[in-house]
Amino acid sequence: MAIFTVVAGARPNFMKIAPIIHAFQKKQREGVEVKFRLIHTGQHYDKKMSGDFFEQLNIPEPDANLGGGGGTQAEQTAAIMVAFEKELMENRPDLVIVVGDVTSTLACSIAAKKLGIDVAHVEGGIRSGDLSMPEEINRMVTDSITDHFFTTSEIANTNLRKAGVPEEKIHFVGNTMIDTLLAQMPNFKKPEGEIFDGLEAGNYFVMTMHRPANVDQEKSLKDMIDAILSGTGGLPIVFPVHPRTAKNLQSLGINAPNLLLCEPLGYLEFNYLVKNAKGVITDSGGVTEETSVMNVPCITLRDNTERPETITLGTNELVGTNPQNLPPYLEKIMSGNWKKYQEIPLWDGKTAQRIVDILITHYS
Incomplete structure (x- = not known):
């Protein structure tokens, strides 16, 4: 049986993990043997910044809250790493799924890899080129140790190829945040x-x-x-x-x-x-x-x-x-002269389904 740990920490993460959780639950209902644990790192810890999201997005209560909020970037990173390492030693999965580019993404991917556990990065490969942004450092470090990259655009794919990532690790699937948007509209x-x-x-x-x-x-x-x-x-x-x-x-x-x-x-x-x-x-x-x-x-x-x-x-x-x-x-x-939206490939509400299909095929 494949076992996955899904990590969320800050407000944007919840929109990104909700459809992945729902896709896992659907597989379970269909009789597929798959288990997942949902870990909230506690990076955003007030109710408006996180608690409401579990309710509104129909996400189950986390299996654990690591309480890693507050402090400087380094203090927060360290607190999350220490707590997440303990979580993984007690509940070892086949793979850890991190999303986005927040402190929790970086901290949990490092802790997992040091224990020899595979990491999947949802929203891998995106780059601003601006190292003054903590998020850019989080993306670059996470992507340097990731095993499976789930990407939102062809631009992200190109960034990863330029960095020498093998083609078989890059999965162009779309954007889970848009899955949530379309489902919740x-x-x-x-x-x-x-x-x-x-x-x-x-x-x-x-x-x-x-x-x-x-x-x-x-x-x-x-x-x-x-x-x-x-x-x-x-x-x-x-x-x-x-x-x-x-x-x-x-x-x-x-x-x-x-x-x-x-x-x-x-x-x-x-x-x-x-x-x-x-x-x-x-x-x-x-x-x-x-x-x-x-x-x-x-x-x-x-x-x-x-x-x-x-x-x-x-x-x-x-x-x-x-x-x-x-x-x-x-x-x-x-004056009403703004440009209109043209379709962005694979931003169609089915991204999480693609991610979970790939992961179950690989780890079953």
């Missing part, structure tokens, strides 16, 4: 609260910002918010605020009646807002994938992206971190 629901009551579909913006380059420098944060406010014609801007950003905004005294700050939202509520927005302004990679498939204009406040397919085939534009770059892009959204 009928369940999207309007968030509760006064600030959401007056929103009209197609007549507001959604904004997310959390990267240190955008939120930790007071002057550049203020300049960016000012540029966004002046380019969006007074339309409401819903801004679910990361705790660190909220603190910085408070100290800057930024206060505009149409800038609607709220707590981080659940998956179904956030994507309800995105689907019905006039446009999205973000520095998140995952949001650019979701906006593309939902055909919503997206501006990315970064100088690079590890998801170039969202620009060439999706609705995303890379605008950079200089607020002076924003006006022409905002003008394009305001």
Whole structure:
């Protein structure tokens, strides 16, 4: 019998593992002999950042929570590695499945390989080329010791080939985050609260910002918010605020009646807002994938992206971190002249099925 350990740690991971869990459960119902354990590393530990996701995405409670949240990058990596090593020694699988590019991805892949356990990296091969981002280091290190690469695009395949990865280890399967998006779209629901009551579909913006380059420098944060406010014609801007950003905004005294700050939202509520927005302004990679498939204009406040397919085939534009770059892009959204989504290959809702089929064939 094949035994797998599936790892999730931070908010984006839950959308990526949900369809994999569901695909394993389907195999079990069909009588296939397969076991899996779901491990939550505890990297994101408040309810809004993780707990709600188990409920909304219909993921079973984890078999273990490693409690690895908090501390510096190194402290968090070390805490997760120590706890995950213990978990693997007590419950040894044939393979560990890690997803994405967070601290948990790196820590758990290292712990597994040091115990001689195979690693599969879902979303392997994506690169931004920017080593100032912790995520890029996590991707590169994880991919250097991975046994099976499940990729989202032909660009990722090319990156892996250039790094000398043998063809038989590369599995081009699509994007599990889009599996979740397509499955959950009928369940999207309007968030509760006064600030959401007056929103009209197609007549507001959604904004997310959390990267240190955008939120930790007071002057550049203020300049960016000012540029966004002046380019969006007074339309409401819903801004679910990361705790660190909220603190910085408070100290800057930024206060505009149409800038609607709220707590981080659940998956179904956030994507309800995105689907019905006039446009999205973000520095998140995952949001650019979701906006593309939902055909919503997206501006990315970064100088690079590890998801170039969202620009060439999706609705995303890379605008950079200089607020002076924003006006022409905002003008394009305001006038309705934004590009449309073209299909991204294999982003069809069946990715997890492909992954689980490959793994069961290989390990049974």
